[in-house]
Amino acid sequence: MRSVIIIGGGISGLAAAWELRGHAHVTVLESAPQVGGQMRSAYVGGVAVDVGAESLTALRPEAIGLAREVGLGMALRDPARAGTVVWSDGALRTFPARHVMGIPVDPAALAGSGLLSDDGVDRLCQEEALPAHTVEGDVPVGEYLTRRIGREAVDRLVAPLVGARDGSSADRLSLRAALPRVAAVADHGGSVIGALRSVRGATPSQGALAQGLDGGLSRLPRAVSEASGALVLTRTRARELQRTPFGRWRVVAATGDGPLVMEADAVICALPAQAAAALLRPHAPAAETELESIRHAGTAVVTLGFSRAFMPKGGPQGNGYVVPQVEGWATREVTYLSNKWQHLAAAEPGLFLLRISLGHMEEEQRLAVPDRHLVRQAVMELRQAAGTLGEPVASQVTRWESALPQYDVGHKERVTRIRSAVRALPGVDVCGAAYEGVDVAACVATGRAAARRVLAEAA
Numbered sequence: 422m423r424s425v426i427i428i429g430g431g432i433s434g435l436a437a438a439w440e441l442r443g444h445a446h447v448t449v450l451e452s453a454p455q456v457g458g459q460m461r462s463a464y465v466g467g468v469a470v471d472v473g474a475e476s477l478t479a480l481r482p483e484a485i486g487l488a489r490e491v492g493l494g495m496a497l498r499d500p501a502r503a504g505t506v507v508w509s510d511g512a513l514r515t516f517p518a519r520h521v522m523g524i525p526v527d528p529a530a531l532a533g534s535g536l537l538s539d540d541g542v543d544r545l546c547q548e549e550a551l552p553a554h555t556v557e558g559d560v561p562v563g564e565y566l567t568r569r570i571g572r573e574a575v576d577r578l579v580a581p582l583v584g585a586r587d588g589s590s591a592d593r594l595s596l597r598a599a600l601p602r603v604a605a606v607a608d609h610g611g612s613v614i615g616a617l618r619s620v621r622g623a624t625p626s627q628g629a630l631a632q633g634l635d636g637g638l639s640r641l642p643r644a645v646s647e648a649s650g651a652l653v654l655t656r657t658r659a660r661e662l663q664r665t666p667f668g669r670w671r672v673v674a675a676t677g678d679g680p681l682v683m684e685a686d687a688v689i690c691a692l693p694a695q696a697a698a699a700l701l702r703p704h705a706p707a708a709e710t711e712l713e714s715i716r717h718a719g720t721a722v723v724t725l726g727f728s729r730a731f732m733p734k735g736g737p738q739g740n741g742y743v744v745p746q747v748e749g750w751a752t753r754e755v756t757y758l759s760n761k762w763q764h765l766a767a768a769e770p771g772l773f774l775l776r777i778s779l780g781h782m783e784e785e786q787r788l789a790v791p792d793r794h795l796v797r798q799a800v801m802e803l804r805q806a807a808g809t810l811g812e813p814v815a816s817q818v819t820r821w822e823s824a825l826p827q828y829d830v831g832h833k834e835r836v837t838r839i840r841s842a843v844r845a846l847p848g849v850d851v852c853g854a855a856y857e858g859v860d861v862a863a864c865v866a867t868g869r870a871a872a873r874r875v876l877a878e879a880a
């Protein structure tokens with residue numbers, strides 16, 4: 422049986438460990454005190470809430486499937502149904518039409534919604550009659566869609582949803598990597614709105630589009646870690662990767678008790694791009710350069726608890742809202758956790774929990790203030806949109822510095838170059854959020870695929 426070292430105990434690395442169970446002796450090295458990476462919970466007002474990822478997409482099977490495989494099927498929970506709400510021009514406004522990432526499939530329904538000016542709606546309504554516009558190669562989402570649906574619709578409808586999902590700016594985000602369905606339209610040049618009308622994500626009647634976990638999503642990495650049977654060493658930071666004279670790989674790691682040196686037949690780097698670059702530098706300089714060029718953005722999540730006793734009757738409605746960058750706020754997205762997730766409301770009925778994601782693209786300097794200023798800013802903007810909820814009785818600030826990989830134009834080709842440079846290293850593979858998708862499902866898919874490649878190579 423082969424031995425494999427997986428560096429990085431986030432969901433990508435743990436999915437790889439799960440895939441390798443029964444096929445190899447697996448050791449996972451994780452620098453933090455616990456596994457899970459960006460799937461982390463914290464106690465706010467005595468309730469365990471997700472302060473990183475908080476929902477698993479149901480539009481692809483990998484994350485929810487893995488939860489079921491490791492015995493968490495019974496803990497999966499549907500969110501409450503609610504429309505998409507945008508803070509726009511001084512009010513919260515609900516999307517009146519079905520949409521895919523902010524592109525409405527019935528643009529005329531936006532008339533009078535306040536989401537766009539009359540000119541903006543007119544421009545949107547013209548999209549299906551516009552001449553064909555094909556795209557060769559890759560372009561930013563914002564550039565392509567501005568030509569199709571107009572700048573105002575991009576700024577006020579698409580950009581806030583892209584920002585909420587990927588933490589990215591529509592003006593730099595790769596069309597091909599981020600919106601493959603729209604990119605397919607761009608290939609033949611037809612109407613985007615016409616093509617998206619038939620997409621499942623635009624149809625609200627077909628079941629929840631995402632699911633959460635009772636007890637928090639951080640249960641998933643913990644459960645995968647335990648079920649995989651891997652030896653998991655936390656507080657262990659890989660510092661160096663060395664090739665041994667016998668064609669194996671040696672990992673030199675730092676632990677609280679001094680250095681640790683381990684050898685294995687194969688190594689999977691399940692790491693953020695910069696961390697992977699540092700380890701691969703001596704062996705695959707081409708991969709290192711490409712990995713280094715992947716930008717990462719930071720964000721902060723402020724989780725607040727309000728006493729329902731001091732809130733207007735019923736409290737805020739819906740699951741929350743997104744805020745377009747053009748509004749000039751620090752807030753990117755607000756999620757009313759206690760409305761969205763019934764299990765959170767039931768855990769502490771007197772408490773109303775919500776979370777505010779702060780920091781639009783290229784505005785990270787706004788986050789460089791002490792936690793109490795961040796909370797004050799978040800609460801001030803919340804009051805403008807949601808009215809007075811009283812003073813928070815619990816708060817938690819979680820900073821995610823350089824956490825969100827940015828899929829800039831050309832990302833797919835960059836990943837192809839990275840993969841071909843890594844393929845030249847026998848027994849080494851890479852996986853994680855930097856490659857084929859940032860959501861948990863995509864991370865699970867890359868982790869399992871890396872494990873399968875390592876096994877296939879050894880066969």
Ligand SMILES: Cc1cc2nc3c(=O)[nH]c(=O)nc-3n(C[C@H](O)[C@H](O)[C@H](O)COP(=O)(O)OP(=O)(O)OC[C@H]3O[C@@H](n4cnc5c(N)ncnc54)[C@H](O)[C@@H]3O)c2cc1C
Nearest residue numbers: 429431432433452458459473474475476659853854860861
């Ligand atoms: C605030 C926030 C909200 C999000 N919301 C959602 C959501 O709702 N739904 C969704 O699907 N996705 C969401 N995401 C994205 C998703 O959570 C991440 O893309 C995914 O969890 C990344 O997993 P990963 O294993 O690739 O990386 P990580 O989770 O970053 O794991 C990498 C691990 O490697 C460790 N490490 C780093 N360097 C070393 C080293 N040298 N040696 C050993 N270990 C090392 C780190 O400590 C970390 O634990 C969100 C992300 C953030 C930040």
